[in-house]
Amino acid sequence: MNDQPALKELPPAPTLRVEAPPGVKIPSSPEAHSRRRPIVIGALAFGIAAVCLYLFLPGxxxxxxxxxxxxxxVVLIVPKVSAYVSKLHVDDNSKVTRGDLVVELDPRDFEVAVDMANADVKSAQANAENVKAQLQEQQALVAESQSAVDGDQAIVDFAQQQFERFKSLASNGSGTVERFQQAESDVAERRATLQHDLAALDAARAHQGVLKTQEQQAKATIERQQAALAQAQLNLSYTKIRAFETGSVTNKTVEVGNYVQPGQVLFSIVPxxxxxxxxxxxxxxxxxxxxxxxxxxxxxxxxxxxxxxxxxxxxxxxxxxxxxxxxxxxxxxxxxxxxxxxxxxxxxxxxxxxxxxxxxxxxxxxxxxxxxxxxxxxx
Structure with missing residues (x-):
């Protein structure tokens, strides 16, 4: 049996690290993406919640x-009378104070109207004084007629007494018929004079009533002419237009020399x-x-x-x-x-x-x- 040498355990292979060139990014691994996803979702949810909180919560x-x-x-400046503009005291965007004189219109026509109205008032007053004097004179005539009637009544009473006396004498033969007839004639004459003076008294009193009516008419005429004078003076005052409010002039459409009509907007004042x-x-x-x-x-x-x-x-x-x-x-x-x-x-x-x-x-x-x-x- 052949002995073979034991195999030695080889060391692990070295890990190669590849470095990217400058300016080149190496894509991250899927594991890195999975770790970042919850962070991105959380940040997005927080942002949406913050936007909703900012937009809807204050409601x-x-x-x-x-x-x-x-x-x-806004106050509109308009004239009340027709006239030419003689002076203009404001310009575009001018500052004005309540009561300031802003526009002047030609006053000559209105000054003449005031003079005429003043003359009419004086004429009416003179006429009223004339009627008053006539009324006083008529009152004296009424008093005179009344005195004449009173005198006639006294004469008639005396004549009537004489008539009664001579009538008694004639009836008993102590007086003559002629004297009785004369006394009767005197009574008739005195009564006629009394009737004449009574008629004159009634006429004087009637004329006195007419004069009293004329006096009332004269007073009414004075009041009418005084009202016309007041209107003329008021129209004259309208030639000076003043600011009704403190503010700034805007929308100015008037210049010196323009002929303006009542109700025409000259400019506006923004308070x-x-x-x-x-x-x-x-x-x-x-x-x-x-x-x-x-x-x-x-x-x-x-x-x-x-x-x-x-x-x-x-x-x-x-x-x-x-x-x-x-x-x-x-x-x-x-x-x-x-x-x-x-x-x-x-x-x-x-x-x-x-x-x-x-x-x-x-x-x-x-x-x-x-x-x-x-x-x-x-x-």
Whole structure:
């Protein structure tokens, strides 16, 4: 039996390490991919959760809209009389204060009208004085006629007494018939004179009533002419147009020398008091109440953040006051979420009041509740 030498155990073969050239990446093994997959999925899920948290969680305490704009109660400057513009004290974008003289119209026609009205008043007053003097004179004539009637009545009474006396004498033969007849004639004559003077008294009193009526007419004429004078003076005052509000001049369409008509818009004054009109969907107004806090971002100034309050909510949707409001009873009904204007006032805009203007677009956020302190970073 041949002895064979034992085989020696060979050492393990060395592992070859192949290094990639610079700039070349060697693909990782499937085992490395399987280890990274949970990390990627977890990171993606965290990101989605963070985005959902940021987008949807604030809806529990606030409602937002970008259908909002700066608004103001713009004052239109219009003339009340027709005239040429003689002076213009403002220019485009000028600042004015309430009561400032902004436009002057040619006053000459209106000054002449005032003078004529003043003359008419004086004429009416003179006529009233004339009627008053005639009335006083007529009162004296009435008194004179009354005195004449009183004298005639006394003479008639005496004549009647004489007639009775001579009648008695004639009946017993102590007096003559001729004297009796003379006394009878005297009574008739005196009574006729009395009747004449009574008629004159009635005529004087009637004319006195006419003069009293004329006096009332003269007073009414004075009042009418005084009213015409007041209207003429008022029209003259309209030639000086003053600012009704403090603010800035916009939309100026008038120049010196223009002939303007009543109701013609010369320019507008944008007041310094501004507010926000935000059109919220009707489904967003469930928790909105006046007095709630609002944050306002103006598109023209992205870094500017203003604070405000809900002032009021309009009683009616925007479509309700449109030129052609919807008529759902026609049968062509399509349910559309309506928008309701909400008025928002500024708390303290400060210098921003001079930067923002009516018509600028804004984004308004109404806080219907206070957010939790630990979620304040989402605000």
């Amino acid at each position: 529990f305490w606030r409602v937002s809209t970008d259908d909002a704009f700066v608004n103001a109660h 310094d008091t501004l507010y926000i009109t935000a059109n919220y969907k009707e489904t967003q107004l469930t928790g909105v109440r006046p007095g709630q806090r609002v944050t306002i971002r103006v598109d023209a100034f992205p870094e500017l953040r203003l604070q405000g309050r809900v002032d009021s909510i309009q009683r009616g949707t925007g479509s309700q006051f449109a030129l052609l409001p919807p008529e759902n009873a026609t049968g062509n009904f399509v349910k559309v979420v309506q928008r309701v204007p909400v008025k928002i006032t500024f708390d303290d805009p400060g210098q921003a009041l001079h930067w923002i203007s009516p018509g600028m677009s804004v984004e308004a956020r109404i806080y219907t509740a206070d957010p939790p302190a630990w979620l304040s970073f989402l605000d």
